[in-house]
Amino acid sequence: GKYEKMDIPVKGGDELTNINRTFNMMMEKLEQHYRKQEEFVSNASHELKTPITVIESYTKLLLRRGFDNREVAQESLLAIANESSRMHEMVLQLLELAKNNEHLDIHFEQLELAPFLNKVASQMQHAYHRAFIVDVKKPSFVYSDEKILKQLLFILLDNARKYSEDEVHILATETANHVCITIQDFGIGIPAEHIPHLFERFYRVTGDRNRKTGGSGLGLAIAHGLAEQLGIMMDVKSTIGEGSSFTLCIPKEGQQ
Numbered sequence: 001g002k003y004e005k006m007d008i009p010v011k012g013g014d015e016l017t018n019i020n021r022t023f024n025m026m027m028e029k030l031e032q033h034y035r036k037q038e039e040f041v042s043n044a045s046h047e048l049k050t051p052i053t054v055i056e057s058y059t060k061l062l063l064r065r066g067f068d069n070r071e072v073a074q075e076s077l078l079a080i081a082n083e084s085s086r087m088h089e090m091v092l093q094l095l096e097l098a099k100n101n102e103h104l105d106i107h108f109e110q111l112e113l114a115p116f117l118n119k120v121a122s123q124m125q126h127a128y129h130r131a132f133i134v135d136v137k138k139p140s141f142v143y144s145d146e147k148i149l150k151q152l153l154f155i156l157l158d159n160a161r162k163y164s165e166d167e168v169h170i171l172a173t174e175t176a177n178h179v180c181i182t183i184q185d186f187g188i189g190i191p192a193e194h195i196p197h198l199f200e201r202f203y204r205v206t207g208d209r210n211r212k213t214g215g216s217g218l219g220l221a222i223a224h225g226l227a228e229q230l231g232i233m234m235d236v237k238s239t240i241g242e243g244s245s246f247t248l249c250i251p252k253e254g255q256q
């Protein structure tokens, strides 16, 4: 620990005891914050080190054997290109995370739900040639920030696409106080014990299943930060082998 707890000797009775207690509580909070920050930097460095190492070793191979051997050159350059884009993506995400901690510029407005969701779905459809099916049950409007909500949905839709092979559903429903948007996939699902950790930075469900998607474990941490800024609650339901659904509950206007 970087902060030593300070036990102020108690002479004057209750008041000093209280000050002492408050002081120790503050120090504990600070220490917790500091530890989290430290962990973040160490995780980020570790995650960036992997692609750098791969790029380094392929560059050496390229220099050593790439001039005489076309196949070696091809393989090396391909690996370097892949790892560079992975690193690029990760750096963008890290910047996004850092931004999340500050206050975003938020502009709440009435959004017409069906056209909004249809636009998001068709963008995903064009990018990934996969069916994204929108079903708006009841609510016609939602009160939120269009840009941020879109960014949040893109993260969830991108995951739904990455971890499944079939169509993805986007469903809008409403309760008395909330408009809810559910992103449902019929993919690999998430083991129950991992669900509480999904929104932590760099957290990925381990195993072979994840290797081919080459993610960073930052998407849901960013989504969580964005949801917080918009007053949105997120809920996850999942069954292994059947699929997952992520639900966003957006407070109705006037209940922000």
Ligand code: ADP
Residues within 6 Å of the ligand: 159, 160, 163, 185, 187, 188, 189, 190, 198, 203, 204, 205, 206, 210, 214, 215, 216, 217, 218, 219, 220, 221, 244
């Ligand atoms: P990543 O870049 O790894 O996708 P995320 O933070 O977006 O990072 O997600 C964290 C982990 O949660 C993923 O690595 C994956 O294991 C799991 N996950 C997220 N969304 C889904 C989903 N729709 N289906 C199955 N697993 C998911």
